[in-house]
Amino acid sequence: MDAFVPSLPELVARARADLRMGLPVVVDDGDIRALVAAAEALSAPRLSAMIADGTAELALTHRRAETLKIRLYDGDLVRLPLSPDLRPGDLQAMIDPAEDLSTPLKGPFNARREGSATLARAGLALAKSARVLPAVVVRPVAQAPSVLTRLPLEAIAPQTPARLSSVVNARLPVAATTDTRLHIFRPDDGSEEHYAVEIGRPDRSKPVLARLHSACFTGDVLGSLKCDCGPQLNTALEAMAAAGSGILLYLNQEGRGIGLANKMRAYALQDQGFDTVEANHRLGFDDDERDFGLGASLLREMGVGQVRLMTNNPRKVAQLQAKGIEVVERVPLWVGETRFNRDYLRIKSEKSGHMT
Numbered sequence: 622m623d624a625f626v627p628s629l630p631e632l633v634a635r636a637r638a639d640l641r642m643g644l645p646v647v648v649d650d651g652d653i654r655a656l657v658a659a660a661e662a663l664s665a666p667r668l669s670a671m672i673a674d675g676t677a678e679l680a681l682t683h684r685r686a687e688t689l690k691i692r693l694y695d696g697d698l699v700r701l702p703l704s705p706d707l708r709p710g711d712l713q714a715m716i717d718p719a720e721d722l723s724t725p726l727k728g729p730f731n732a733r734r735e736g737s738a739t740l741a742r743a744g745l746a747l748a749k750s751a752r753v754l755p756a757v758v759v760r761p762v763a764q765a766p767s768v769l770t771r772l773p774l775e776a777i778a779p780q781t782p783a784r785l786s787s788v789v790n791a792r793l794p795v796a797a798t799t800d801t802r803l804h805i806f807r808p809d810d811g812s813e814e815h816y817a818v819e820i821g822r823p824d825r826s827k828p829v830l831a832r833l834h835s836a837c838f839t840g841d842v843l844g845s846l847k848c849d850c851g852p853q854l855n856t857a858l859e860a861m862a863a864a865g866s867g868i869l870l871y872l873n874q875e876g877r878g879i880g881l882a883n884k885m886r887a888y889a890l891q892d893q894g895f896d897t898v899e900a901n902h903r904l905g906f907d908d909d910e911r912d913f914g915l916g917a918s919l920l921r922e923m924g925v926g927q928v929r930l931m932t933n934n935p936r937k938v939a940q941l942q943a944k945g946i947e948v949v950e951r952v953p954l955w956v957g958e959t960r961f962n963r964d965y966l967r968i969k970s971e972k973s974g975h976m977t
Contacts (some may be wrong), residue, residue, distance in 0.1 A: 625673070625715050628774075629678070629772075629773070629775075629779070630779075630783065630809055630810035630811065631771060631774040631811065632771070632776060633747075633750075633772065633776055633777065633810060633811070634759060634810060634811025634812070635770045635793065635811075636747060636751075636770045636772055637747065637750055637751040637811070637812075638751075639770050640657075640658065640659040640662065640747065640748060640751045640753060641659065641662060641664035641752075641753060641886075641915060642660070642662065643658070643659065643663050643667060643750050643760075644653040644667075644769065644770075645657060645658035645667070645671065645760075645769060646658075646742055646769055646770045646771070646772060647762075647765040647769050647770065647771040647772065648740050648744065648771075648772050648773075648774060648777070649772065649773050649774060649775040650737075650739055650740055650743075650815055653737075653740070653761070654740075654761070654762055654763075654765060655740045655744075655759050655760055655761045655762060656671065656758075656759070656760045656762055656765060656769070657740065657744035657747065657757050657758070657759050658671060658757060658766075659748050659751065659753045659754070659756070659757060659956070660679060660712055660715075660716045660754065660756040660757055660758050660760045661717065661753055661756065662753060662868075663709075663712075663721060663758060664733070665709050668709055668712065668758070671703075671758050672703045672704070672705050672707055672758070672760070672821075673705055674733065674760075675704070675705050676706070676760060676761050677701075677702075677703045677758055677759065677760040677783050678700045678701055678702050678703060678733060678758075678760075679700070679701045679703055679712070679715065679716075679756065679757070679758055679759075680698055680699070680700050680701075680738075680741035680742075680744055680745055680756065680757050680758075680759055681698060681699050681701070681715070681716070681745075681755070681756050681905060682697065682698055682745055682755045682756075682902075682905040682906070683696070683699070684901070684903075684905050684906060684907065685699050685716070685718075685755070685902075685903070685904070685905035686699040686732075686755065687902065688718065688721070688903045689715070689727060689728065690728070690730075690901065691728070691730045691732055693732070694733070694734045695730055695732075695738040695741075695742075697742070697857070698738060698741060698742055698745060699728055699732040700714075700732060700733040700736075700738060700741050701731075701733070702731070702733060703758065710781065710788050712758075712760075713743070714727055715727060715756070716754055716850065716899075716905075717754065717886075718758035718886070718890055718903040718904055719886065719889060719890075721903070722893065725827055725904045729799070732962075735813040739774065740751070740759055740761075740774070741757065741759050743774055743777045743778065744757035744759055745757055746777050746778060747772075747777050747904070749879075749910065750812070752879065752880030752882065752883065753880075753883075754883065754886075754905060755904075755905040755906060756905060766911065768821055778902045780880055782810065782914065782915075782918065783808035783809055783810040783812065784809045785807070785808050785809075785815065785915070785918050785922055786806065786807055786808075786809065786922075787804060787805070787806055787922060788805040788806065788807050788814070789804075789805050790802050790803060790804040790819075791803060793818075795818075795858065796855075796858075797820070797858035797859045797862040798820060798821075798861075798862035800820065800821050800862075801818060801819065801820055801869060802818075802819045803816060803817070803818055803819075804817040804818075804819060804923070806814065806922065809831075811868075813873035813874075814873065815870065815871065815872050815873055815915060815919060816870070816871040816873075817868055817869070817871070817919055817923060818858065818869040818870075818871060819860075819867075819868050819923075820858065820861040820862055820865075820866055820867045820868070820869070821862075821865050821866030821867070822866060823866040823867060823868055823925070823926055824866070825923075825924045825926075826949075827927070828868075828927040828928055828929045828949045828950065829866070829867065829868055829925050829927065829928050829929070830860070830861055830864050830867035830868075830928070830929045830931065830952070831867060831868045831869070831870070831920065831925070831928040831929065831930055831931065832857045832861075832867075832868075832869045832870065832930070832931040832954070833872060833874065833913055833930070833932065833933065833937050833941075834853065834854055834857065834869055834870065834871050835850075835872050835874045835875070835877070835911060836871060836872065836873045836874060836875045837850035837851070837854075837875065837876075838875060838881055839881075839884075840854075841854050846959055847888070847962055847964065848886050848962055849956050849957075849958070849962055852956035852957075853884055853954055853956055854869075855929070856954060856956050857869055857931050859953060860931065866950060868923065868925065870915075870916050870919050870920070872911070872913075872915055872916060874910075874911045874912070874915075877901070877906075877908075877910055877911055877933045878910030878911035878912070879901065879904070879906050879910055883904055883906070886900075887900035887901055887904060888900075890903055890904070895941075896964065896968045897968045898968060904926070909936065912940075913936065913937050913940035913941060914940055914943075914944045916937070916940075916941060916946075917940070917941050917944030917945060917946045918944070920941075920946050921945070921946070926945075926946060926947060927947045927948075927949055928941070928946060928947070928948055928949070929948075929949060929950040929951075929952050930948045930949075930950070930951055930952060931952045931953075931954045932951060932952075932954060933953060933954055933955070934958075937953055943946055
């Protein structure tokens with residue numbers, strides 16, 4: 622029956638789903654273990670059970686801690702003790718910046734200094750991969766219910782990246798050109814599938830015109846005017862069609878890797894006057910949570926080792942080269958600006974280092 626025992630990547634996939642549904646998971650670090658739950662998804666009864674004995678703590682990233690003016694003792698996160706009489710609304714106010722204006726007087730907060738932050742740090746990493754707010758309730762336990770998903774610490778931050786396997790590819794005529802194939806790649810860790818749009822028949826013995834394009838439902842599908850994603854997608858495909866060949870990688874890393882729900886939370890904060898980066902920080906995320914190493918893995922799977930990369934983002938160039946893909950040329954991709962995306966483009970240049 623060993624064939625039916627879940628592998629570590631399969632357990633992590635199960636844990637991500639559990640967090641999104643409001644179920645805690647068990648994280649083991651040797652003889653130390655804790656229940657870890659996504660703070661935003663916890664129901665009132667489960668929150669009550671998590672904090673009942675007074676040992677639970679709330680882990681927040683240093684980005685969210687900066688917004689709440691909490692002193693950092695653990696470097697990249699803070700741990701706040703949770704009282705057994707904590708109300709769900711008070712927890713929500715701590716984790717969700719949408720409540721910052723309506724409940725401005727939070728705290729004072731006394732972050733924990735003693736003990737290890739290892740399990741809290743792992744919980745935050747798991748929450749980010751589940752695309753929920755990076756805020757987790759952590760409760761140390763000696764024994765945990767056997768029905769809960771159980772993970773060893775090392776499974777959450779694996780040393781080897783997920784393996785991407787080709788599922789299928791087929792002809793797909795598109796507006797830019799009818800000579801197009803769409804490739805579907807599936808990772809072995811249960812995370813999102815990624816796609817490659819192959820234009821023509823790129824010569825793998827030469828640098829291939831390529832682009833790493835992050836999924837943007839609002840821009841690519843709805844035609845949002847707040848960003849330049851949709852025009853960049855179409856312009857890149859048209860340029861590859863004009864050149865006779867190219868590969869556009871469509872990476873499912875919506876909202877710079879924070880997911881569509883959190884991206885909309887960031888948009889709501891932008892409506893309050895915060896810029897793109899500030900909004901991400903208030904939510905608890907870094908400027909950019911994407912992993913462009915995925916692009917390198919996909920290119921290798923497609924037999925590509927050298928590219929002419931269509932991008933304005935120096936991080937894409939650096940991460941591809943660090944993963945063994947030679948970027949022989951950066952091809953700028955400028956699609957103009959409008960009154961709706963002017964500030965967005967300015968922040969990309971000033972705070973994220975985007976080039977023109």
